[in-house]
Amino acid sequence: MALAVAKGLQVARAPATAEDLEALETDVLAGFVLARAAAGFSDGTISAAARPDRPMSTAP
Structure with missing residues (x-):
């Protein structure tokens, strides 16, 4: 039928x-x-906060 x-x-x-x-x-x-x-990507680069190979900074 389907x-x-x-x-x-x-x-x-x-x-x-x-x-x-x-x-x-x-x-x-x-x-x-x-x-x-x-998504926030304007020129083909990934922001530093979203890069999996670098830890996010905890500095104020």
């Missing part, structure tokens, strides 16, 4: 064009940049 329902959801589409793939690449890259910005 297989019949899933097969009914398939939509016939034309193959992806170069423009479609370029638009997808742009959207994925923009989403990645937005996610990093939302």
Whole structure:
């Protein structure tokens, strides 16, 4: 039963064009940049507090 329902959801589409793939690449890259910005990473570096190879300082 579930297989019949899933097969009914398939939509016939034309193959992806170069423009479609370029638009997808742009959207994925923009989403990645937005996610990093939302997480607090602005220029590709990790803040000193988040680096696992260095202990956090306890100095005031």
